[in-house]
Amino acid sequence: MTALTLAVAQSISIAGDVPANIQRHLAFMRAAAGHGVQLLVFPELSLTGYEPSLAGELAIAPADALLTPLREMARALRLTAVVGMPIRLTPGAGVLIAALVLGADGSLAVYTKQHLHPGEEVAFVAGQGGVALEWGDDRIALAVCADFSHASHPRQAAQAGATVYAAGVLISEGGYATDSALLQGYAAEHGLVVLMANHGGPSGGWACAGRSAIWAADGHLLAAAPGVGDALVIAHRDSGRWTGRSVALCAEEVR
Template sequence: MNTNNLSVALAQIPVIDGDVEANFRQHIRAAKTAAEQGADLVLFPELSLTGYVLPMAAELCFDAKHSILRDLSELAVTQQITIVAGCFLKQAKKKPSISAVICKPTGELDYYAKQYLHSGENEYCSAGQHNYTLRLKGYKLALAICADFTQPIHSSEAAEDEADVYLVSALVSPNGYEADAELLARIAKKHRFPVLLANHISETGGWQTAGNNAVWSGKGNLRFATETTDPVLGMVEITGNRISGHLYPLES
């Protein structure tokens, strides 16, 4: 069993729909704070850089050379932390994808495109075709974007790929939080891996959001939740089967 300590910061940040520059500043603040607290990775919610503004997907989508992605990559290098942030990503001959950009401390950039779209998303966005995992501190981390986790095949394939941890970047409303939390707990128990959730705190795309970033153990037990919609980092420590968490406020 891997006995290395993996520290993951689950970022709850205010997001302004369509204001990429302002949102990027929030990412800088959260990533720097996470690095100062010793995090190996900081996970942001779905579409954290743009907001959940589907009608603006074509306008706000990034290509691989976008200055924000370059700056985010530089931030990962200078802070020596892996950053997983959400954005619309330009696709050749297709609608943009709802994606995560993974910025590594080495300067390497990876991308994951959401595979299972929520109702209405396919009007503006195209679906991804491939799963994504990364290795960190000897752990294999699988990445899901929101509705991905509602399709059993996604987490099952992560388990078949021998993932140790399941990261979920999402937008969950207050009305949907209880049901989604129960589902995430079942996923954790079924596949015997920790499940970590990063959720929004701001209204975005007309949706109210629930915050309350959380982690469930491989037995399906809730081990930590932020229990707030304030700007905070949920600092999660994973050492083998041991999981703990604590709250760290983000200063305005």
């Protein structure tokens, strides 16, 4: 197996302030590149915060020029970033919760959340998912939050040949034990490396739990953030062996 370095960005989003959040994402990308990260996954709706009431006015087309600084940084750093954003595929269409894949080669791919959380239908429409990322001998399947609460979602990813399951999420303190156990179980059941990128601070009225994590394909924990706050959780594979670590980022690093 080729060497591979994956990471989740446990970021804190400023509600509705996309320009400020873009700057924070750029800082995370630079920090991740300094650790050799090749693929960096951000939380659900990371560029706006989890703000359903603002999603309609903030939604963009996937190729909107607003994302140009992020796409240029991805190319410059040779790093692929998966960022969270509300989108509309056509003017006037319903708002989708998207994970936008900003490729190190300049490419753009779109994953849209398939399974809405109860109540989200007021602001969003269900999406159609997206194809797995081809990464050498690996296939990286994406998920957004409630997608993984449906056991069929990771199962279908594994059946389609995925080796990695990467989820951008918003998980509160009250839901963390159940949701992290689900993701750990999927790792062991399906032989998937599982990434969970959670918000590092409050968003949309939720007290997010932080504790973003990566599990190995046998279900054991490779690394996790110890709590809330800005952090990178990194997993590295070399000669078929995975190791992990968590790196806290100080305020100056993410400005």
